[in-house]
Amino acid sequence: MFRALFYPLKSLFTRKRTEQLTHDELQFHIEQETRQNIALGMPPEQARRQALTTFGGSTQVHEECREAWGTQLMENLWRDVTYALRTLRKDWGYTLVAVATLALGIGSNTAIYSVLRSVVLRSLPVADGDRVIALTATDQSTGREKPRFSFPELRDYRERTKLLDKIEELHTMTFTLLGRAEPENVQTGVVPADYFDFLGIRPYKGRTFASGEDRHEASPVLVLTHRYWMTSFGGNPNVVGTTVRMNDRVHTIVGILPPLPEFPNPIDLYMPTSSCPTRGTAAFEHNARGALLRLYGRMKPGVTAAEVETEFGTVFAQYRAQHSDVYPATTVFKANVTPLRDVLSERAKPTLYMLFSITALVLLIACASVANLSLARMLRREREMAIRTAIGGTRARLLQQFIVEGLIVSLTGGAAGLIAAASVLTLLSKFVARLSPRSVEIGLDAPVMLFCAAVSIATGVLFCALPAWRTRIDLVSATRDGSAGSTAGVSRQTARRMLVSAQVAFSFVVLIAAGLLMRSFLNLTRVSLGFETQRVISMTLNPNWSHVNTTEKFLRFYDQLLERVRRTPGVLSAAVSGNVPLAQSLQATNGIVMEGQAPDAGASPVVNLAVASDGYFDTLRIPVLQGRVFGVEDKADTPQVAVIDASMAAKRWPGQAAVGRRFRLADQKPWITVVGVVGSVHMQGVDRDPAEQVYLPLAQAPAGTDLLVRTAGAPLDVIRDLRSAVYQIDPDQAIVAVKTMDEIVGENLAAPQLMAKLVAMLAALTLIITIAGIGGVAAVSTDHRKAEIGVRLALGAMPGRLVAMIVRQEMVMVAVGLAIGLLAAGMVAQALSKFLFGTRPTDVFTFLASALLMLAAAAGACLIPAVRTARIDPIKTLRSE
């Protein structure tokens, strides 16, 4: 085995010397033989001839010697590579187009595949990642999800589970980090000390929490996430061991985590449960109503999620039966057990599979296009192939030559594609970051490169080499006439037409997908949001609870703030709210009890709750339809009032005046009187219809966090003044997420916009490839018909009608492709429907526009060779025949 490999290799390097020695040896033999023959009395001429005859041809013998060394295959390969490089350079037009086309097809596939792999397919980067699950429950009567549980619920299940190794808790809170240039809000994950051991996460720097650090007497420690460390601390390794003041306590930073997906929302740093002012109290551990904790568990090996679901459902039902004060007997919950991996990739999955399908189509188009090019090239090389066959090139040798050429083209294309994929990956991760926290894991790893190489090799063999090889070489006609008339040429032209039809069909599908997504995006931009976005600034101000620790102080803080802000030059109006529309903060939803409605009259309606100070509706320019909005007269001790939106008024009190009606948030709570009705607003997203909305005045529902300011001029001009207004009231107040309302709307539309742009770009590129294919085929077939057209012209045919005839005949392949594409697009569009907003998957306009675009472009592509052919001089053509 070793020899078999070693000798051919070694002899490749020592080839020159071996060749020389063999040559010398053979010549010496013939000389000696000749000499001997002369000695036997032959004349020199005859002596030499006799010697050569008995020897049997020195060239052949030399060749047999080479074969004895087994170097033939390698030498041929080397010769093929150099020959292929030479011909490819000579035929640089083909090479360039084929490489670029394959780079596009392979590159886009590799890019999307690497994202899909990192975000959806690969196991979580935690210990036994496939066994880590999230525990939630669904309220069957309202359909609302219950993502958080109380500590007694956690303790109960922890004690009784037989299927889970471990159950961990996590909740997130916002704290204010002090002692840096400006007060900073930090999203903090609150976890038990063994949380990182549970996930099998090793620290990037320093350490994670030691056991016992979640006990009440332990000194406060923090672990930073890699992202927060990089963005806020510039990746400075010396921060480990330093202290920071967070709210009222000094914490020591003990470690930094490696880059990891952050869930359930972005997390800047982690603290042990004992440091959390809510979670750290002994009272919390006995509070059955404090549903704060998200639960994650690890299944024992061999246990399925469905089994855990049954177990958790049973245990939780028994718990509820024992706690009827918290859970009325009528409530029914369904337990949900979801692999953490699915929780994290849930939103990204459909989008990524959709994009992957589109890029697969792009690859198919690229392959068809390259096969087409290879066939056209074969047509030009017929004479060369015929000659090579005639001088003894075997079919196997020719095939090897084609495969080598194909592989050079496709591997170059693949390498270019890989570079292209690597360069768009950052952009793609930003896009995917909106859909999945696993976007931090996106990267090109070995399997992705392998995928890229495999795709390259497959396309090289299947689409560069085989098409050229498949058709037999007709020796006689090929050498007689290299360009026209051979039967092989005709069948190859048919194959090319079929390939073009396939390209048209696939491109049409991509075109339709792009058209639908673009139209859907345009519809999103045209949605009337229910408020005016221009010249509004929003900023988040989470009051520092160590100073602002009573409702009174809280209200005074905002009163002072609004007063100062409203006095700032350039400010038209200002308000405080808990809900900036579209800012994707969690929407508070609540069931309500309507006055005069029996409690058992079906499920209680669920509405969105929002907090609004006076000036809120004015600042956002939300129209007031009936009654009044909040004013300074709505105080904590005045009767409770609410403003509702038009959709709620229409649904709950249809055809009646809503103003003056009463409802309450739970059976025992005070009645709330509706004092006004305002226009409906898209709160949860541009693509989400307004839900029934209840606004409560800030004084009666003190939970605001966001400042909204409408300015007279450019909003950015007043930001500095707004900041100093805030710091004058409380220098420890963190200001985060300063954005204009237009920016927030833009962020809302960024994902669909980028998706539409990506697909549109791919569609444009595939259209160009396809049009080039159509033009190429049309050019060759009109070329073949030069003689016929010459005769027609000579007989007096009108050039204009000839052009029309040629275009019509060439358009048949386009029409066939369109027909197939229409059927395919119909099916694909259905799969797209969940990405579409205000656009039906069978949108007639998109289908018609795409078909017209394709037809017009194709007709243009056929027109050029047709016009050129119709302009020929008939005499010249006839003479050349």
Next chain:
Amino acid sequence: MPKSTKADLLQGTLDLLILKTLSLEAMHGWAISQRIRQVSADRFSVNQGSLYPALHRLERKGWIEFELGPAENNRQVKVYRLTKAGAAQLAAEQESWNQFIAAMTSILEAN
């Protein structure tokens, strides 16, 4: 490495002759051809050309090796000699050749 040569015994006859010739002394290609011609007294019509691929094959297998040596007319050519592996191979092939002859003889002489 000596290996069973039963299957390609006849095909390997030339190899056996070469190995046997070189076991006496080192010599170059032409001399080998002369020697085989002499000892076989022209009973074999060995195609002279096929000698060299055979030599290269044996060299590749490691049974013979070469050195550049002086030859007639001031020429430097490859002078082949048997290696240890080649000697072992020769012994093995001689053995199996004898077995083959014996077997053939016993078959042909059985009544």
